[in-house]
Amino acid sequence: MNVLSHADSALSLLPPVVAILLAIFTRRVLLSLGVGILLGALLLTQFSLGDTSLFLVDTVKGLVWDDGALNSWNLQILGFLVMLGMITALITVSGASRAFAEWAKNRIRNKRDAKLMTVFLGCVVFIDDYFNSLVVGSISKPITDRYYISRAKLAYLLDSTAAPICVISPVSSWGAYIIALIGGILTAHGFTESGHLSVFVQMIPMNFYAIFAMLLLLCVAIWGLDVGPMRQHELKAQKGELFDESKGLPPGANADLPEADTGKIIGLFLPILALIAATLYFMISSGADVLAADGNAFSVLGAFENTEVSQSLFYGSIVGFIVTLGLAFAQKLSMELIIKGITAGARSMLPAIYILLFAWSIAGVIGQLETGKYMASLVTGAIPFALLPAVLFILAGITAFSTGTSWGTFGIMLPIAADMAMGSDSTMMLPMLSAVLAGAVFGDHCSPISDTTILSSTGASCHHIDHVITQLPYALIVALISIVGYVVLGYTASVMAGFMACCAVFAVSVVGLKYYAR
Template sequence: MEPSILSLLPALVTIILAIATRRILISLGVGIVLGALMYAEWDVLAALEFVREAASGLIVADGEIAEEVYILGAVVLIGVLSSLIYVSGGLLAFASWAVRRVRTRTQAQFVPVVTGIVIFFDDAFSSLVGGTVSRSITDQHRVSRAKLSYLVDSTAAPVIILVPISGWAAFIAATMTGILDENEVDGLHGYEAYLQSIPAMLYPITALLLVVAVAWFSIDIGPMRRHEQRAIEQNVLFDPAHGLPPGETDRNLPVREGGRVRDLVWPILTLIAVTVVGALWIGIAGAEGSLAPMDILAATDVILALFYGTIAACLVAAAMLLVRRTPGRVIGKAAVSGVRSMLFAAAVLFLAWITAEVIGELGIGEYLAGVIDEALPLALLPVILFVLASFIAFSIGSTFGTFGLLLPIAAEIALSLDSALLIPVFGAVLAGAIFGDHTSPLSDTTILSSIGSGVHLIDHVTTQLPYALVAAAASAVGYLVSGLTESTGLGLLAAVTALALAVLLLKGRSAVRGAESESAPQVGEVKG
């Protein structure tokens, strides 16, 4: 079918159903069926074949195992690792150690923030590992899993896109190089254009600043208030009405007495070390002799390295249990429990990818991109592109897809009207893609953040949305000022000022009462 306004229907139906019914698998299934039928012009057999091809492409791509398979493997293995660490007693030992050093809820909320900043090279790794590592600390300070997942998600992609030595930087710089060459822009290289665009990426900047404000001032707005209230008053960290969230350890597993901190630390360090070393090894091998950081980043495969890292971490955790003469049946039971805890999450992730494939084939991005009218006032161009990129990323659940689609269009429009707007519109598209990705339940990083943090996906989406909207509104103000003044610096100043005013309005009104008690809680089991 030709791209049209109807192309939006499957995405909207999926998202509305997911939020209204909270049945994410059914909602994704409905979206897939509707999108496939629309694409095949209501030919059922053709629609089935289309879905089969989309699903098989997520398993084998270009004759090789697809990246998505390694992501699913890493997700399941993270569940196994969590169960093994729990059985070893390392989780409780680490919590006892950490609670003596991280003494307040405020300090606990900064743990995932700092972790997200440190893990700056890959969003999937940051989302999974950041939540997994941090929740043993935040749980003890009665920080809700919804708050944890917001802190993890909002310090993953925003950090990575702003750091000029990440895999994202290499991809964006390469994309911009092609755009500049095609438009015969002299005196500006792709990486230089990316660096100049960083101050114009207003949403990632405001999102990170808001994360710090939320952690420092305990700003709880919208549905987050309910989650935080329940965590503080009842020590119930996720909504028990929906059962155990993906990745939550089975509390009926036996736990070894005398657990030690190293029972958690060594497997996690193994995970990080193998992933980092593996990514460097793959990148150096793929760079064909070049040792330039950008060449290595462009050639590496962090997802494959993460998959090997989770395998190594599970082996280390199991070996440590065997050394302490833990029965093999207990280790096996823990491993099976870990796999089982992640099956639902893996199914959601796989169906979300199929949904994104189906929606992408309907031409939703092309249709929305074609809505732009070059006769629009120049001053409105950055904010319009920000909104458009946000909606495309929200609909298809892909930042890279939005980058690839909209950056060339934005460049052509800016260069045909006023070349001074090139950098601001680049920044607007990149920022909008991050905002749309943050708010979409179809986004893999949104799903991975909820998995790593141990919270239901829809709870993560609905509690993060108000914060994302605050940062997006401040960014929109900045883009309006940037368009009016043709100054990236003034746009950034306007966005930060607008965010500061929003924080002042929210601070004091929104914090959950009872959070003022900052004494360290006793270590023990958390309730679900």
């Protein structure tokens, strides 16, 4: 089979662009991703139908079996989804969700409090973005439903606390990955005096998108700044239509499940706490094993840097499921009700699994087309140095949007940003690296083919494209704020000046949104 690269060709942009545009205009995600995959396969095989068929078979097989072994990352993430679906459904049938909603009714008394509770939980559960979106969604959904907050708004609340928190938190799967990448880059360029963790901490205030995405989220939660498609979803939610029912049940939904009258709040929180504690244990334990095998001393940061994220999530979900099942038996739920909850929970995750499999497939195709490298090659040229932080932010955003991956964008763009800084002004190294991190999260937030965006939709039980379209205006506003900040930072070489410029544009944006949302 003859597979070619199109790294030097604009053709490499065609599959992701076609898939994204089709998804937005047709709102049929699987069809759109399928067309993108097929188009990419045809490009890679020079439109040979025989080679295209073989390539597609290999791509599908690679989702399960890769390099002579099971693709443990993919299978464990899918297992985590199924387990979480079963946990959520069992919590529902046990009546624990309803009990929590009744308990919270006297404490969380309005929509604003319900939204702020979700934001708070999203900031607390920061160890991984997948984990954040799905677990916080499970806890918050009963409350946001009670106060007629649309599932699209819930998805936005989840997505805008997941990646932005993880990308600036050193003790998270994202933070560990970024610290490892940056550490290698700094060492390669001779920066050996500063500790990698301290460098990461220095970069936090330069990640304008993450900071102002969370600040805008708080303003939206407090003042109800609903604009564009989000306003329409919120108006429908006030009439009881929490999601677009004409499109069927969204991923993760467990509608029409019977609920026991004997549910207690502990039935919600004990499984979730067990899930969180077990996942943290397995993350630290698996990382510690790698450190020990390499002869390195144990540290929490080192453990997170070497952890097996998918394995830890899967094992943690098994513990959570066992605890949930034990509580169901202790509550003396009928076996019929338990089985109904387990099967409904597993089935509710199938739409998300299908989308995720297609998203992984198109990511593999895009990787072979080397779309990211082509995007990176566009940086070179007659660009004033002072504009490079802003240009890198935009380019990282487009790359993440096109490829659907923040982590892949980090891997491609961070070394390029470092090389450009070293070739011009090494004092701008950290701002330029920060601009890449910020841009990648922005692109990931906007992309219909991003796995983190897909799982935020799943956690909220929201139709995926509805989430993408309703979140887009807010993401674009924060992107504009960030670009202004990076332009000012580039011309002044002052992080404080860039940050204050962001604050000024942010204040104007919030005032404008308040006026528009009246």
